[in-house]
Structures are given as C-alpha cells and as structure tokens.
Amino acid sequence: MQSTIGLISIIKSVNNYHYTRIVYLVLMANMFVLSGYAQEEYRDTLMFDRGQMILGELLSIEEGRFNFDSDIVRVISIKHTRVSTFSGILHYYRIRTSDGRLIYGTAHKSDREGYVNIKTSSGLVEVPILTIIRLERYDSKFFQRITGDVSVGYNYTKSSDIGRLNLSTNIRYLAQKFISTLSLSSIMTQDKGSFSRDNENFTSTNQVNFSYRWIGVGLLSYQRNLELGIVRRYQEGLLFGYNITQFSNRQLSSSVGVALNQELTQDNTSSRNLVEIPFILAFNFYQFSNPDIQLTMNEKVYFGVTQQGRIRNDANLDVSWNIIRDFKLGVNLYYNYDNQPAETSTSNFDFGVVLNIGYKFGNAK
Numbered sequence: 365m366q367s368t369i370g371l372i373s374i375i376k377s378v379n380n381y382h383y384t385r386i387v388y389l390v391l392m393a394n395m396f397v398l399s400g401y402a403q404e405e406y407r408d409t410l411m412f413d414r415g416q417m418i419l420g421e422l423l424s425i426e427e428g429r430f431n432f433d434s435d436i437v438r439v440i441s442i443k444h445t446r447v448s449t450f451s452g453i454l455h456y457y458r459i460r461t462s463d464g465r466l467i468y469g470t471a472h473k474s475d476r477e478g479y480v481n482i483k484t485s486s487g488l489v490e491v492p493i494l495t496i497i498r499l500e501r502y503d504s505k506f507f508q509r510i511t512g513d514v515s516v517g518y519n520y521t522k523s524s525d526i527g528r529l530n531l532s533t534n535i536r537y538l539a540q541k542f543i544s545t546l547s548l549s550s551i552m553t554q555d556k557g558s559f560s561r562d563n564e565n566f567t568s569t570n571q572v573n574f575s576y577r578w579i580g581v582g583l584l585s586y587q588r589n590l591e592l593g594i595v596r597r598y599q600e601g602l603l604f605g606y607n608i609t610q611f612s613n614r615q616l617s618s619s620v621g622v623a624l625n626q627e628l629t630q631d632n633t634s635s636r637n638l639v640e641i642p643f644i645l646a647f648n649f650y651q652f653s654n655p656d657i658q659l660t661m662n663e664k665v666y667f668g669v670t671q672q673g674r675i676r677n678d679a680n681l682d683v684s685w686n687i688i689r690d691f692k693l694g695v696n697l698y699y700n701y702d703n704q705p706a707e708t709s710t711s712n713f714d715f716g717v718v719l720n721i722g723y724k725f726g727n728a729k
Contacts, residue, residue, distance in 0.1 A: 427650035511726025593706030629706035
C-alpha cells in the first residue's frame with residue numbers, strides 16, 4: 365500500500381489533469397492483485413514450473429495424476445510430473461507414499477520444486493510429489509468416503525433370439541486404517557423367452573492396514589457358475605497380505621490365509637465347511653499417455669484341505685479406457701477352473717469376455 369501511495373504522489377506531481385483517472389486505475393489493479401492473493405488463500409492450488417497457477421479444489425492424486433476441480437474449466441486430470449508444488453487446504457487428506465509412509469493432514473506449498481508440505485497433528489512433513497502413490501480425501505461424513513463405479517453391457521442376436529446382459533459394480537469405503545470394498549458382477553442370458561442367471565459373483569473384503577506393507581483381510585463371497593455345475597458357493601475367509609511393490613503407476617500385492625466353503629451343485633448335492641487355503645495375487649497398472657488406460661488383474665488359487673488334491677482357480681483381467689470425464693469403456697476377461705468339478709458339470713473350466721461401458725462416482729473421480 366505504501367508503494368501505491370508513493371506512485372500516486374509521483375503521478376500527481378507530473379500531471380494533475382489525469383490524476384483522478386490514474387489513481388482509480390492503480391487502486392483497481394491493486395485490488396485485483398490483493399483479491400487474487402485472498403482467493404488463493406481460501407482455495408487449493410496447483411503450481412507449475414514456469415510460475416503458472418490453477419485455483420480450485422484438489423479431489424485426489426491417484427494413478428500418477430492430480431484430479432483437480434478447477435474454478436475455470438471444471439474437473440481436470442494432470443500428470444504429477446508437471447506439478448512443481450501444490451496446496452490442498454479445503455479438505456483433510458490421507459496420503460500413501462512409495463517409501464512406506466501413511467500420512468494424514470492438509471497440503472501446503474513448499475519452497476522446493478517437486479515437494480509439498482503436509483501439515484499433520486505433529487507438525488509439517490515435507491514429501492516429494494513423485495513418491496505420492498495415492499492422496500484421497502479423508503472426510504468426516506460417511507457418504508463422502510465412498511467411491512466406486514458401475515458398468516453395463518448387452519448384446520443380442522435376432523437370428524438366435526439370444527440376448528446377454530452383463531452388470532458389474534465396485535464400491536469402496538475408506539476409513540483411517542480400514543478399507544472396505546464391495547464388488548458385484550452378473551451375467552444373465554435370455555434364450556427364446558427363457559431367462560438364466562449363468563454367472564454371479566459377490567465379494568466383500570475388509571482390509572486392515574497393520575503397516576505400510578502388511579495388511580489383514582476379511583473375506584465374504586457368493587459365487588454362482590452353472591458351467592461348472594455350481595448353483596451357489598458361500599465363502600468366508602481370513603487372510604494376511606503383503607504389498608510387494610507400490611509405485612505411482614503400478615502396485616502388486618499378495619495374500620494367503622484360510623477359507624471355509626459351503627457349496628450346492630445342480631444335482632442338489634450340498635457340501636458344508638470345505639476348508640481351503642487361498643493364495644491371491646493382485647496387480648494394478650495405469651497409463652495416462654494415449655491411450656488413457658487402467659489394467660487390473662486378480663489371480664486366486666484355492667488349495668483343498670478337506671478335499672485333498674482339489675485345486676480351484678478364479679482369474680480376472682479388467683482393462684478400461686477413460687473416454688470422457690467420468691465415463692469409461694472396458695473389457696473383462698474371466699477364467700474359472702476346478703479340477704474336481706460337480707458331477708453334473710460338462711467341463712472343468714469356464715471363461716468369457718465381457719464388453720461394457722461404465723461410470724465412476726464419488727470424491728475420487
């Protein structure tokens with residue numbers, strides 16, 4: 365303000381004729397600059413290497429990208445390599461880094477390029493941006509912690525009068541050291557007026573983070589696969605897992621434990637409390653150059669204890685392409701194998717390819 369008064373005095377001594385107009389313009393310019401600083405103070409910011417800045421709301425960092433709701437162009441997705449520093453003060457965040465840390469707090473700009481300061485309950489922690497695997501809102505309200513997606517696909521041929529409907533959804537709830545995931549998928553067939561539920565999967569996983577690397581998982585699932593003669597299979601399991609690799613664009617984890625199965629086959633044979641040893645391998649990969657894709661693979665192998673020598677395998681490969689904003693095109697490949705299938709089954713394996721279009725919802729869109 366003192367510099368503004370000094371500038372006005374110089375202008376007044378040089379030319380009184382234009383004094384009033386120039387004073388007005390100078391004051392307006394200062395008000396504009398000051399309002400910009402004030403707005404920045406109450407908005408999240410992304411800073412770039414040449415000094416450019418975007419104001420808005422930081423939604424998340426995941427899969428190597430900032431998801432940012434800009435005040436000008438709405439939601440944008442920016443590679444984390446392009447951001448020199450940033451702030452996120454509108455929400456409280458949960459930050460996971462590649463060097464094994466799990467940090468809770470708000471984000472503040474750092475004087476060092478490529479770093480950000482996280483304000484925690486115990487003070488400031490400086491974090492390299494490229495080590496951030498995931499940053500997500502940790503809100504106080506229940507529904508604000510829910511994210512997910514829903515997908516649908518359908519195909520029909522008039523010549524055979526056969527139609528097939530594919531539905532799937534994934535819902536995720538985040539707590540401080542607890543992650544709950546609900547996954548559902550169904551394949552239904554319409555054949556000359558009849559309707560069949562061919563393949564159904566319902567899985568609820570509840571994960572507890574003991575540390576950055578070690579996790580515990582509680583598992584509940586339901587499965588139906590008529591190709592393998594299974595009318596329904598319930599499963600309850602307890603597993604312990606380990607995060608093998610954690611990078612911004614790829615993650616690999618494994619888990620092993622014990623599970624109980626209750627099966628009903630098409631010939632009404634019921635099996636209770638079959639003990640199995642499950643081994644699960646999960647891999648995620650993200651690419652944000654053209655094309656913008658995400659790949660998720662789950663490989664599950666079950667070794668029979670009650671039925672010695674029995675081995676089952678459930679495998680899934682999902683590839684999705686983000687086409688616009690929150691919509692995606694996807695393809696799912698699944699494979700199921702059982703070396704001791706039901707007696708009514710005509711095969712010991714099943715596989716399929718599903719095409720779908722999906723929508724992502726929640727804070728981490």
